Amino acid sequence: MEQTSIVSLRNISLSFDGEVILNNIDLDIKDKEFITLLGPSGCGKTTTLRIIGGFLEPDAGDVFYEGKRINGTPPNKRNVNTVFQKYALFPHLNVFENVAFGLKLKKFPKEEIKKLVTKMLAIVDLKGYEKRSVAKLSGGQQQRVAIARALVCDPDVLLLDEPLGALDLKLRKDMQIELKRIQKMTKKTFVYVTHDQEEALTMSDRVVVMKNGKIEQIGTPIDIYNEPANAFVADFIGEANILDGTMLKDYKVSILGSDFPCVDKGFGENTPVDIVIRPEDIEITSPEEGTITGDVTGVVFKGVHYEMEVRTKNCILLIHSTVSSSVGSHIGMRVDPNNIHIMNKLFPTPYNELEAEVTYCNEAENSVTVEIEGREVDIPGYSFEKGTRLSIILPPDGLYVDGEGIGQLTDVYIESVIWKGAHNEIILESDERKWIMHSAQDEQVATYVPICFDFSKATVKVLDGEALNED
Amino acid sequence: MKTKKLIIPYLLWMFLFTLVPLALIISNTCRDEAGNFTLLFLQKALNYKDEFLYSLWVAFLSTSICLVLAYPLSYFISRSSERAQRTYTMLIMVPMWMNFLLRIRAWVLLLQNSGPIDSFLNMIGVDIPLMYNTSAVVLGMVYEFLPFMILPLCTVMGKIDKSLIEAAQDLGCSRLNVIRKVVFPLSIPGIISGVTMVFVPSASTFLVSQYLGGPNNRMIGDVIEMLYKSDRHTASAIALLLMIVILVFMVIMNRFGDEEAVGV
Numbered sequence: 001m002e003q004t005s006i007v008s009l010r011n012i013s014l015s016f017d018g019e020v021i022l023n024n025i026d027l028d029i030k031d032k033e034f035i036t037l038l039g040p041s042g043c044g045k046t047t048t049l050r051i052i053g054g055f056l057e058p059d060a061g062d063v064f065y066e067g068k069r070i071n072g073t074p075p076n077k078r079n080v081n082t083v084f085q086k087y088a089l090f091p092h093l094n095v096f097e098n099v100a101f102g103l104k105l106k107k108f109p110k111e112e113i114k115k116l117v118t119k120m121l122a123i124v125d126l127k128g129y130e131k132r133s134v135a136k137l138s139g140g141q142q143q144r145v146a147i148a149r150a151l152v153c154d155p156d157v158l159l160l161d162e163p164l165g166a167l168d169l170k171l172r173k174d175m176q177i178e179l180k181r182i183q184k185m186t187k188k189t190f191v192y193v194t195h196d197q198e199e200a201l202t203m204s205d206r207v208v209v210m211k212n213g214k215i216e217q218i219g220t221p222i223d224i225y226n227e228p229a230n231a232f233v234a235d236f237i238g239e240a241n242i243l244d245g246t247m248l249k250d251y252k253v254s255i256l257g258s259d260f261p262c263v264d265k266g267f268g269e270n271t272p273v274d275i276v277i278r279p280e281d282i283e284i285t286s287p288e289e290g291t292i293t294g295d296v297t298g299v300v301f302k303g304v305h306y307e308m309e310v311r312t313k314n315c316i317l318l319i320h321s322t323v324s325s326s327v328g329s330h331i332g333m334r335v336d337p338n339n340i341h342i343m344n345k346l347f348p349t350p351y352n353e354l355e356a357e358v359t360y361c362n363e364a365e366n367s368v369t370v371e372i373e374g375r376e377v378d379i380p381g382y383s384f385e386k387g388t389r390l391s392i393i394l395p396p397d398g399l400y401v402d403g404e405g406i407g408q409l410t411d412v413y414i415e416s417v418i419w420k421g422a423h424n425e426i427i428l429e430s431d432e433r434k435w436i437m438h439s440a441q442d443e444q445v446a447t448y449v450p451i452c453f454d455f456s457k458a459t460v461k462v463l464d465g466e467a468l469n470e471d
Numbered sequence: 472m473k474t475k476k477l478i479i480p481y482l483l484w485m486f487l488f489t490l491v492p493l494a495l496i497i498s499n500t501c502r503d504e505a506g507n508f509t510l511l512f513l514q515k516a517l518n519y520k521d522e523f524l525y526s527l528w529v530a531f532l533s534t535s536i537c538l539v540l541a542y543p544l545s546y547f548i549s550r551s552s553e554r555a556q557r558t559y560t561m562l563i564m565v566p567m568w569m570n571f572l573l574r575i576r577a578w579v580l581l582l583q584n585s586g587p588i589d590s591f592l593n594m595i596g597v598d599i600p601l602m603y604n605t606s607a608v609v610l611g612m613v614y615e616f617l618p619f620m621i622l623p624l625c626t627v628m629g630k631i632d633k634s635l636i637e638a639a640q641d642l643g644c645s646r647l648n649v650i651r652k653v654v655f656p657l658s659i660p661g662i663i664s665g666v667t668m669v670f671v672p673s674a675s676t677f678l679v680s681q682y683l684g685g686p687n688n689r690m691i692g693d694v695i696e697m698l699y700k701s702d703r704h705t706a707s708a709i710a711l712l713l714m715i716v717i718l719v720f721m722v723i724m725n726r727f728g729d730e731e732a733v734g735v
Binding site for chain 2 (some may be wrong): 086088153
């Protein structure tokens, strides 16, 4: 495969109504590759596609096409065609006229158009459908007309915006293979947008994983699956056991209280890290032979494999195995060092560190009031003079979502939720900073929640030194 | 079906105020004072064929001008945000809240001799008759009926999916080609209902031409109004003919629309 870039995005940023949609995106799309932009809804993948197509202009940054800057070039002047999410076929034209639309505009001679359209309809398996009305076609057929309509214009780059989203599962699987076949046959660059990780892994040469307007990782499907850049990517692609661990030294990691040999290095000593172990990489052994042990609490038959839930001392692990163990049995588990994947933590510190100034001291009730992001918050159990600056270290379990809906901070954005085997690790964003929280409850990513603080778990210091723990 | 009963009140209404009057008009047309069948009045009605043709001509002019004014505006409105769309639609409706007669009287005040427009034109040395000609009648008609062209166009254009326009651009359409190749064919149903809603009342109205057209620019509506007191048989015959002409016109329009609107 040729490795020259056909489309390059440089420092692309875009905001809409004050909300950041794309945050400094850099991306090189190679000639003739099948590249997929993958991410949850609202991650900016469609916006990126629309910028390449020329339907949106970035606030900042440059779009290059074969090395030439094309910012401001309208869609009709770009050698790029799009397959739209809802196909966008012209209802007043039949199948032939729809496919011929672009060629007629380019003033191709009539016989030439007829030849090209017929050939393209054959490629997408719609021979003999020329005279049909597009409204009477099935979803899959409309889809293929849309692809033919875009491809017949002979673009170098074809943009596909979740084109299989409206199809049922069986048809979607067929179309995935079909699309890959068409891409290989026509030797075009395909830029594909989807939120379906399986689709991305099946079809792509490279996958771009996006979240909150940023690129999290770019790599081949195998890289993305086996070497995820962080817990978000690991969680989004496939199934995974994501656990907290500590890198003791190079090639040695502590997970769930046991030490494991591993193949990673360069994280430093005693560094908290995230661990990914894919469910199929956990080997079941007898309790004596296992590095860790646990009890099987659930078994589900999935066709090719069994999916087992195993409760260890302090978490629940997911195992995929072709051999089943019965519910209630005590088993040992072992993981090959090659299959323990170690990643930097999403949150830079294992706790929340903040500074605040005492605004009021209630001596009678032995509590102080501090200001956090413009809100007055009481910390019971301390007594400081007004104006004292405090350093507060709040562990992840010192935060909770207020079920009553009032909260000490309101409208805090949930940036990510990752199940860590025993609790959810939730990263939140308020007006001024990010927070890390552990919670047994499941929260919905990209929603806003009110949060409360539990300062009984916090360590409070006066900023000029001296620790003043409550007990 | 039980819901069928819901249309009974309207059926009664239609019978009393549409079918019965229609029957009376037909009876007036085809029977003389003594009650004998005759085609004399229809023949008499044909004496007014100049007014007939003039009415159709004025209606044609007004409808065309309305379409030319309304089409680009409607496209603009249908592409703006929903909030803006509501505001624009309201602004278009506002003049209609005022009494029809008052609006026409206002035009008379504006256009009459030594009225504000005439005075201004005289001041800069232009002396053209502003009132009592076809232009004044057409102006009044366009003013009256423009909203009836804009509203159906807006509705139909608003329903054109934005992605169709993007797809057209994507396939190489310039802005003008987007309108020619996609928006226009898809907006034909709107054009048809707009044209019908403007053409039919412009062809049959009488007040506008009476106020702005004067005695030399009589339209068929004026003739009917004038004749009715003296010769209600001939007036009925003209009304009947007018109705038939309009009916034929509407059938043609709808046929045309059905063919064009396949698949929409």
